[in-house]
Amino acid sequence: MAEISASWTLSPDRLFDPDPAQRALARAFYERVARLPIVSPHGHVDPRLFADPNARFGSPADLLIIPDHYVFRMLYSQGVPLEDLGVPRRDGGPVETDHRRIWQRFADSFHLFRGTPSGLWLQHELIEVFGVRQPLNSRTAQAIYDQIDDALHRPEFRPRALFERFNIEVLCTTDAASDPLAAHQAIRASGWGGQVRPTFRPDAVTNLLTADWLSQIQALAAAVGRDISTYREFLDALRDRRAFFRRMGATATDHGVTESYTERLTPEEAASIFDRALRGRVENDDARRFTGHMLIEMARMSLEDGLVMQIHAGVFRNHNPALFAEFGPDKGADIPLPCDFVRGLKPLLDEVGREPRLTIILFTMDETTYARELAPLAGHYPALRLGPPWWFHDSYNGMRRYFDQVLETAGLYNTAGFNDDTRAFPSIPARHDVWRRASCNWLADRVVRGLIAEEDAAEMAVEMAVGLARRAYRLPDPAAANG
Amino acid sequence: MAEISASWTLSPDRLFDPDPAQRALARAFYERVARLPIVSPHGHVDPRLFADPNARFGSPADLLIIPDHYVFRMLYSQGVPLEDLGVPRRDGGPVETDHRRIWQRFADSFHLFRGTPSGLWLQHELIEVFGVRQPLNSRTAQAIYDQIDDALHRPEFRPRALFERFNIEVLCTTDAASDPLAAHQAIRASGWGGQVRPTFRPDAVTNLLTADWLSQIQALAAAVGRDISTYREFLDALRDRRAFFRRMGATATDHGVTESYTERLTPEEAASIFDRALRGRVENDDARRFTGHMLIEMARMSLEDGLVMQIHAGVFRNHNPALFAEFGPDKGADIPLPCDFVRGLKPLLDEVGREPRLTIILFTMDETTYARELAPLAGHYPALRLGPPWWFHDSYNGMRRYFDQVLETAGLYNTAGFNDDTRAFPSIPARHDVWRRASCNWLADRVVRGLIAEEDAAEMAVEMAVGLARRAYRLPDPAAANG
């Protein structure tokens, strides 16, 4: 019964229901998928980690605390200043530089992560990736720091080595429209076998409210080697960059929007708003309408070039303005918003929803739309698929709610498998493991209730682990290629 | 543990929790209700099936695929054109007419229904109604087609025979205000003992946005044998038709509305909007207000004539306009919307909510209102009862969420039991069986947690199966009549 004891271990049956019949089935399904390769079709890992064969991760604090807003937001919420955790200030003002002290503070507060997904991932990383054998706390902090720091100096803990050890089949990054993809080019040129693909994310140029929008447009112009002074030239530049991303292995685009809102502008309206933006005269409503229009334009281009379209909707970014001023974006102050997919996506779906050649993958953190909107929409429109539970909902409970509220109406085959969506590279195996365990446990639940046949569930487990993601993102199946 | 094996069977314990104590209780409760007659107080079965003693169901595709949007929407969502499934086009354009090919396509995609309520109903129908013994798939498709087709040619598979075999105590249909109820009259005249009752649904005339509203008004006028040229005459016509429906056995009305919105217009305002509508000059806001007003008028008439009032709120009909243009309504493109019952129903409740003589049964697909709005409202207003989970939520998970979120606050006795709400006649036993199993399992859960006494739960199981529905819909209890 002791699941996590003083000799720190992970229960081999973690996340499974305690009922013996269900647990036995869940374990059987899990054994089929536990060692399958990792398909990571969407995330934010920095590709430079893999461009240089000798790249290293830095200190334990560099790896696990300073860049991870999932982690430092929890300490911040309990009154720990971000400065004390070494998070860099925008103004270059003083922050803690002693990484052992940062680590100690983190360890002193590790109880805050009890029962949280971050806590489970961190435990998985420490135990499985670094071989830590004692629970992290105030007393053990420095010894564990030594152990990790030592490991990080060894070749087998370099990014490429971990990529291989993690058995990653493919890792997709997320990249600005103007990004030259130098790291991706270097990876290819290096002859290393790891599959790292870019994803085309044009938000910085399609969202007119981007703080440095004009510079972003100039960067885009530089990337295509042509001026962008009209809406038409803007569309052409995007088309060019999409082609370049496809040549570099991209199979998908990604669009992060505050609202699940779309609107079809006339070419004249779009051009006129774009012109105003170039002259620095954007009004808020312009931006909303233009972003909504550009989603439809991007869907149209996807219909032409075959890139899968991801939409991540409904986040109030940088909700804490003073923190934003001091530390910038991605500091744990992004808060989900309600979404309206039924009315908001209608203009988009009116144009392209019926196209089976197109794939649009929807993500939300507004769970009220799972059963009410997303499952019925995905269970109808050929172009739609549903992405997995995202961000705060990338958790055991979040997955249970998703399975519970989505699968009956949408059907499993209108979903897109799992995304880890992380910038924390060493957490990738932990995250996929949670999904695989949670999905196997869900399938076992359905089988013991007589709702799914055992042999069907065994197939579905493999689909949920790798098959759905590969197909939704149009990623090659190595087995099929060999067959 | 094998629940659904290669020799196709249904687990006798399906839908029950695996814990042995809970499962034993659930089974005991289920045994009390499994063979009770079916009370079906709301649905969309065509009464003509029972008017002619020799009516037949057509081919297996006619019965199970072509008319069932729950089924063909799932294939459509995965890229199968509706034409290939024999769904008729409005323009009479070519669609598949070979029902064996339609059936084969359906069988080829039967895996899409894994874990869905449609999948469970279909399996129940094939196994229990038609005696199929091998799983439906590409290989078995034609043999199963033969088996069903053969059955459908036999007298014991005629609609009346199945009605009796299904042990249906009462089946309520849904009928337009102007419907002459010819089939209901024929059923009565035939001397057949099956109880088939109409339900008064005046949406086509109370919703000014109905595409052919003027024709609908003319049909209503024809039905009452008088002109309708004023709002007052309109109300009188509705009152007449309600009286006719009651004479034909109706105990309820039904109102399908986009929004849970009510508003009390002055008689002058109502008359003026109605006049504008007759002259074809409706504005959108007119329609919204008039529909909201007519809900109050209908409640007033219910208070007079005793018809139970059903409100089905919150559906965006025909969300896919191109599909609607080609195939018409009810093609799987209706998507739920958020509802606001607290403010939206206030004008209605201000007038009649305190009337214990009135019964208004509310249905929604916006589950966020279960615990926040509907349960507190029904746990207060004497006139309100809550209908069961509806449409997409008529499922195992949907019922669990409903029980979880409604029953603590509303109390069981402010709910209205189960509705199958189906046009798919052979799915009726399957749907009631899911409800009975899910409700017995819920009660067993409450008993093993010490929240409900076992003997109370046994009574509640019977209430949930038949008692609550009979009383909420004011349907006679045969036992009481005999007693």
Place this chain on the structure above:
Amino acid sequence: MAEISASWTLSPDRLFDPDPAQRALARAFYERVARLPIVSPHGHVDPRLFADPNARFGSPADLLIIPDHYVFRMLYSQGVPLEDLGVPRRDGGPVETDHRRIWQRFADSFHLFRGTPSGLWLQHELIEVFGVRQPLNSRTAQAIYDQIDDALHRPEFRPRALFERFNIEVLCTTDAASDPLAAHQAIRASGWGGQVRPTFRPDAVTNLLTADWLSQIQALAAAVGRDISTYREFLDALRDRRAFFRRMGATATDHGVTESYTERLTPEEAASIFDRALRGRVENDDARRFTGHMLIEMARMSLEDGLVMQIHAGVFRNHNPALFAEFGPDKGADIPLPCDFVRGLKPLLDEVGREPRLTIILFTMDETTYARELAPLAGHYPALRLGPPWWFHDSYNGMRRYFDQVLETAGLYNTAGFNDDTRAFPSIPARHDVWRRASCNWLADRVVRGLIAEEDAAEMAVEMAVGLARRAYRLPDPAAANG
């Protein structure tokens, strides 16, 4: 297996999952917390009960039915007039005065409470507090009335005696800003050891729509012994009263608002609205803005004086106007509303959200905000803590949904433990017992799934029972004081 049998008992394992492994753990955790003192940091018990050592509770109907809207709303919803339950009419019109008849009616309808939290509390009170041994029903009603009535005449059933028997460490009441706290003063003066603290609730003066707002302002002026003719004097009066409440032992304020809306007015705007209000010229939007502004002002004062700030948001009060006219407020006709915390609280959080010295505890009945808004906000802002499930959600299912949707993202340590929030004094042990059982069962669930270590969960159980509430409300820990 019989949980509640004909010899009326409470299952010792009630609320625990049936799985033997989980149940054993839940029981073990519960044994650690079952007999801990009750910390009740928010509620509506009348302090006069404890001011007079000889105070009594009246009849069984006085105690359990007439003042409890949780109870009489359920009977009302099934058509029982409030007059028949002895609820006093505003106009002094006739209501039932025979408390035995009221009790009989209640007992006749006791089945309505099956599976409801009120049913569980009532059963707990009858069995545990009054020693009732037979189930309450029509037959047993009068004998049980006799038994309770007899007990209520005995000294050990006086309020102070029950306070001690219930092992209440601290009980916080809720009091108007102008309240002289005479009862609290009398309790202190009496030398009795029970800890009863006031809570500062200024809604009647901060909400300009209060029916008798001007009288409330006059009462406030009388309480401070100064005129209030300007906004500045109003703020000063509030500051004075807060200081008085703190001297009387208050550690918190409470703010009940229809909307989770805040807005920073300029001092001039605030003064101008206040002036209009004094002249009786408030417009609705004035009130909304002023209330939203005063929340920020109250937070500012909390930052100065250290009073913890509670916000209870999102209730449509007195939804049934005819009932309100006849019986007044708090008659079971308050219905929850959707909340928007992300945008609504932003002006407040922009000013004080980053202050670790401040504690704001948020409550809602809009569960859709748990995972989407509240958990991410509390998991970020140092000033925020989340209150327990409230009112309709103070129930077994309500707690499960709260644990499920809040704890992963917010973390346990950003929550504020339990509140009973009741005016029904004898229900306090029952309510805390439900919370303790539900939280121990939740922890056991996490342990058997390997998500929390057993020894950590044992600590967390104590935190959930008493520790989090003490710290969030800044109440002294007697053990720490002794230590």
